[in-house]
Amino acid sequence: MGADNGEADADVIVIGAGPGGICTAIQLRQAGIDDVLVLERSSGVGGTWFNNRYPGLACDVSTDLYSFSFFLDHEWVRPFATRAEIVEYMEAAVDRFGVRDTIRLDTHVVSARWDDDAGRWNLVDAGGGRWTARVLVGAVGMFNEFVPPAIPGLDTFAGPVTHTAEWPDDELGFLVGRRVSVIGTAASATQVVPAIAPHAGHLSVFQRTSNWVFPKEHGLYTEQQRRDRREDRSVIEAGRAKAARELDDLFADLDNEAKTAEQSAVALGNLEAVRDPAIREALRPTARLGAQRPLLSSEFYDAFNRADVTLVTSPIVEVTPTAVRTADGVDHPTDHIVLATGYLAHKFLSVVDVAGRDGVALRDKWADGAYAYLGMTVEDFPNLFMLYGPNTNGGSIIDKLETQTRYIVGKTTYLLKNDVHALEVRPEIVTGYNAQLQADIGAVRAWQVEGSRYYRAPSGRVVTQCPYTVVEYDRMTRVDDLDAYAVTFAEPS
Numbered sequence: 001m002g003a004d005n006g007e008a009d010a011d012v013i014v015i016g017a018g019p020g021g022i023c024t025a026i027q028l029r030q031a032g033i034d035d036v037l038v039l040e041r042s043s044g045v046g047g048t049w050f051n052n053r054y055p056g057l058a059c060d061v062s063t064d065l066y067s068f069s070f071f072l073d074h075e076w077v078r079p080f081a082t083r084a085e086i087v088e089y090m091e092a093a094v095d096r097f098g099v100r101d102t103i104r105l106d107t108h109v110v111s112a113r114w115d116d117d118a119g120r121w122n123l124v125d126a127g128g129g130r131w132t133a134r135v136l137v138g139a140v141g142m143f144n145e146f147v148p149p150a151i152p153g154l155d156t157f158a159g160p161v162t163h164t165a166e167w168p169d170d171e172l173g174f175l176v177g178r179r180v181s182v183i184g185t186a187a188s189a190t191q192v193v194p195a196i197a198p199h200a201g202h203l204s205v206f207q208r209t210s211n212w213v214f215p216k217e218h219g220l221y222t223e224q225q226r227r228d229r230r231e232d233r234s235v236i237e238a239g240r241a242k243a244a245r246e247l248d249d250l251f252a253d254l255d256n257e258a259k260t261a262e263q264s265a266v267a268l269g270n271l272e273a274v275r276d277p278a279i280r281e282a283l284r285p286t287a288r289l290g291a292q293r294p295l296l297s298s299e300f301y302d303a304f305n306r307a308d309v310t311l312v313t314s315p316i317v318e319v320t321p322t323a324v325r326t327a328d329g330v331d332h333p334t335d336h337i338v339l340a341t342g343y344l345a346h347k348f349l350s351v352v353d354v355a356g357r358d359g360v361a362l363r364d365k366w367a368d369g370a371y372a373y374l375g376m377t378v379e380d381f382p383n384l385f386m387l388y389g390p391n392t393n394g395g396s397i398i399d400k401l402e403t404q405t406r407y408i409v410g411k412t413t414y415l416l417k418n419d420v421h422a423l424e425v426r427p428e429i430v431t432g433y434n435a436q437l438q439a440d441i442g443a444v445r446a447w448q449v450e451g452s453r454y455y456r457a458p459s460g461r462v463v464t465q466c467p468y469t470v471v472e473y474d475r476m477t478r479v480d481d482l483d484a485y486a487v488t489f490a491e492p493s
């Protein structure tokens with residue numbers, strides 16, 4: 001590694017220190033690859049869980065499963081961890097597995113260019129720092145970009161407008177006694193609404209599409225449970241296996257009518273918490289189960305039993321300096337707008353200006369929607385891999401990240417040990433993989449109907465979802481596929 005005063009050369013550079021980037025650094029080190037740098041734009045590690053700070057943010061996957069398979073003995077205090085507890089876990093992983101020295105915080109990578117003569121990636125960060133690497137791993141996650149919704153007049157609003165992704169550190173004080181409008185009723189809204197309702201003077205919640213909301217176990221482990229988990233590892237293993245089965249079941253076989261009827265009944269039972277029949281009807285999900293991301297909360301519906309919470313279903317037409325105006329002509333007086341409107345989930349690594357062979361831009365290549373081979377690598381971009389890339393969403397994300405890390409570490413080890421100049425997936429392999437993938441996606445009826453918009457690129461292609469179970473996907477990445485790549489070796493010097 002060269003001198004590291006904001007610039008350095010490394011064998012491998014990873015962009016992003018979320019769960020994926022941390023896992024990659026650990027697995028690379030364990031494979032004996034020491035010359036690794038992780039560049040992270042934020043001032044801490046943990047990715048999603050470090051960057052998002054809205055009240056109520058917690059994991060909807062049991063922590064037994066939302067843990068690295070190689071770090072299961074962390075002492076979790078509850079079955080579904082809060083954001084702060086996951087950051088603590090990621091911090092602990094960084095120290096336990098000795099990768100803190102690889103991480104450079106406050107380093108926002110703005111561009112990455114492939115130099116075919118040198119066989120290296122050249123990176124530039126927002127401060128003008130320059131970095132080079134033989135192998136580049138994009139671990140920027142799927143949910144790092146958002147834009148305010150295109151609501152006429154939003155920019156004329158006199159009070160503060162806060163996107164959930166920009167929330168100042170779990171803060172609640174500034175909402176006390178205020179009239180707050182929450183726009184959106186999907187994933188972040190199901191968490192933020194019950195968390196802020198007791199503090200706001202009045203809460204208006206604007207719903208465009210109702211969602212499937214399943215009950216979620218909450219509360220802390222008892223002392224006895226914590227002791228059992230500490231003393232008997234099989235308790236955690238069993239919890240992990242159960243959570244994996246349940247999650248796979250939720251995402252797999254979406255067209256099985258009997259199964260979805262059974263699952264729907266569970267979510268509709270949760271909805272029964274709403275006492276007012278008209279509000280209950282308005283919150284009743286209408287999209288086919290599976291068309292949207294299933295949500296988990298045992299507190300969201302109950303929030304609508306409060307006299308100071310109003311559900312608004314008339315579409316928003318504009319925002320005035322003092323109110324949110326809906327199509328029925330009603331002005332909803334507002335002091336503070338909260339945007340729970342989600343992320344641009346279709347951009348993946350193209351949030352960075354990446355240029356591959358002959359200067360081809362990743363953004364241009366993906367103009368019709370992102371795609372990749374196994375969700376990890378694209379033709380014309382040698383020695384480049386992605387985690388949580390196109391069509392890898394679904395099931396246990398930590399398991400997926402581990403699967404991808406294993407694959408990428410395998411290819412990186414081959415590349416470095418054999419003095420490979422460029423390892424580049426063959427175009428026909430990428431085309432063939434994606435033709436099959438899109439056919440498999442096309443066969444999932446639940447994804448063809450009007451539902452969650454975030455699955456699709458603006459072109460309409462489903463780019464986020466993986467039609468394969470975690471186990472199937474893992475199997476696909478374990479075949480010896482070196483012949484899927486064109487390999488050129490470094491000239492002897």
Ligand SMILES: Cc1cc2nc3c(=O)[nH]c(=O)nc-3n(C[C@H](O)[C@H](O)[C@H](O)COP(=O)(O)OP(=O)(O)OC[C@H]3O[C@@H](n4cnc5c(N)ncnc54)[C@H](O)[C@@H]3O)c2cc1C
Pocket residue numbers: 015016017018019020021039040041042046047048049051052057058059060061107108109110139140141142143144188351352387388396397398401
């Ligand atoms: C609000 C929210 C709630 C979620 N809840 C759940 C849940 O309950 N269960 C679940 O399974 N998943 C959940 N997810 C998905 C979650 O993102 C993944 O589970 C997991 O965090 C993915 O890890 P990652 O490392 O791939 O990406 P991330 O965690 O997104 O980490 C990516 C990192 O890359 C950094 N980065 C991005 N661009 C650059 C750049 N140009 N230069 C340098 N660094 C950069 C980011 O700052 C970030 O630290 C949630 C996501 C969000 C946004």
